[in-house]
Amino acid sequence: MDWRKTGDWIRKHGRRPVALTIYYAVLWLLTWADAHLLFRFPSLAHAVVFAGALPVCYYWARYWKPRSLRLYRAVLSVSFLPLWQLCITLPLIFSWWDLSESITKLGTAISFLIGLGWTVWAVDLQTKRSKPPTDGRSWNPFHLVAWYFGKKNRKLRQSLLTFFVYSCAFMLVFTVLTQMTGCSIYEAPIGGGEEKQLKQVVKIQKVIRKKYVINPYSSILFNPPPIDDVKLQLLEETKHLYKIGQGQGTGAGFSAGTNRGKVRFIRLKYGGGDWEQDMDRGSDLNLLTEYGVRLGQKVSDRPEPMEIRRLKSFPARKSPPMVYMTGQESIQVSDAEIKILRAYLLDKHGMLFADNGGSSGWEGQFVGMMRRALPRVEPISVYLDHPIHRIPYTLPKLPYVAKHGRSDALGWVVDGRLVAYYHPGDIGDAWADGHAGIEHEIRESCYQLGVNIIFYAHAEYNKWLEATKDD
Numbered sequence: 001m002d003w004r005k006t007g008d009w010i011r012k013h014g015r016r017p018v019a020l021t022i023y024y025a026v027l028w029l030l031t032w033a034d035a036h037l038l039f040r041f042p043s044l045a046h047a048v049v050f051a052g053a054l055p056v057c058y059y060w061a062r063y064w065k066p067r068s069l070r071l072y073r074a075v076l077s078v079s080f081l082p083l084w085q086l087c088i089t090l091p092l093i094f095s096w097w098d099l100s101e102s103i104t105k106l107g108t109a110i111s112f113l114i115g116l117g118w119t120v121w122a123v124d125l126q127t128k129r130s131k132p133p134t135d136g137r138s139w140n141p142f143h144l145v146a147w148y149f150g151k152k153n154r155k156l157r158q159s160l161l162t163f164f165v166y167s168c169a170f171m172l173v174f175t176v177l178t179q180m181t182g183c184s185i186y187e188a189p190i191g192g193g194e195e196k197q198l199k200q201v202v203k204i205q206k207v208i209r210k211k212y213v214i215n216p217y218s219s220i221l222f223n224p225p226p227i228d229d230v231k232l233q234l235l236e237e238t239k240h241l242y243k244i245g246q247g248q249g250t251g252a253g254f255s256a257g258t259n260r261g262k263v264r265f266i267r268l269k270y271g272g273g274d275w276e277q278d279m280d281r282g283s284d285l286n287l288l289t290e291y292g293v294r295l296g297q298k299v300s301d302r303p304e305p306m307e308i309r310r311l312k313s314f315p316a317r318k319s320p321p322m323v324y325m326t327g328q329e330s331i332q333v334s335d336a337e338i339k340i341l342r343a344y345l346l347d348k349h350g351m352l353f354a355d356n357g358g359s360s361g362w363e364g365q366f367v368g369m370m371r372r373a374l375p376r377v378e379p380i381s382v383y384l385d386h387p388i389h390r391i392p393y394t395l396p397k398l399p400y401v402a403k404h405g406r407s408d409a410l411g412w413v414v415d416g417r418l419v420a421y422y423h424p425g426d427i428g429d430a431w432a433d434g435h436a437g438i439e440h441e442i443r444e445s446c447y448q449l450g451v452n453i454i455f456y457a458h459a460e461y462n463k464w465l466e467a468t469k470d471d
Contacts, residue, residue: 024056120159191254192246193247267305269306273331275326312343316348356424388453398425402429403424431447
């Protein structure tokens, strides 16, 4: 790409470059808010908008380079922000969540250094321009004779003060931005149906082989099949005998849903562990796709990693019916996040689905977190006769890839509803690309359990919406 020709085109056709830049800046801010707060548009759309900043930044960098070196460097510094966001977004298109997370952390450090450089430059410039007081005593930090700098190493102490104040300001802004939750909504697909089992139908197909007429004097020798050979072939297939959903409505879905609603898969991010396990191998998206194909409901085209604090941004009747978490290391959740999680499970009628990703110690971590969130609720074993194990699929046993401790599922029940479900056997591996070499029978059972859990959470949430719609 010839950037010089691009700059000439912008200069020739952009009659009002300042206004166009402002328009684009507003678009960029809206896209940034959507990417970090709303998660509504695809990552590709975010990448296109962020990439659109490159020619704008190039135009202003080229414009100011021969006119002002200071403004030229300022443009380069500001240009880092859209470039950073582009680098964060591009890996998400290919589900490279670990790479995106690493770029986010690296970009934060670079942003800190860029801001620090400009702060040091501004303080040094102001120090040179400021005239110290005649009485030799000052409170002004731009005066090296300020009394709190002492009599020795005044410049060093001024630099340390600058670094301290800037670091505090940066952390304050960073905290405010990361604590922003925006206004999010979750809507299920509209429809209806019955909470029925998907029945397995055995179909008998009669296959009659062709009859051969053999010339006994032929020079070609072969072993002909029996003339009247009949083979019975058993084919097992799943029939959608019922419209799978909940409530009265047209099409498979939920009566309290909307036309634009979709079933989404939200994975919780938490500190201290590998919350993103198997996500870069497509486990979440594969399960979501299977759910849509098997039940005929509209589903999202991507999974959504989300901080626990983001659950606070969802209104009570527009919250996710289910969120998912997994890992095999420690779980570090703050008291504020525990409070948000408790409100999500109880007040917003949500459900937490947890899968042990490969450690016997992770069960203790999760149970400890749930004890903080629901101190008055004791976990119980979820037996195979529970609806979550029978609808839409009847599970003859609890499927798992590898047991990590117990062999049964744990549940936390409030008012007859499962608000949390813990699985001990790393079923996320079965959903991932390649399926970790797992046998087809186990893989299929793991998909069926995942479909059951998603459906249970949405059906229970829909019942609650219908029961409280007049309140």
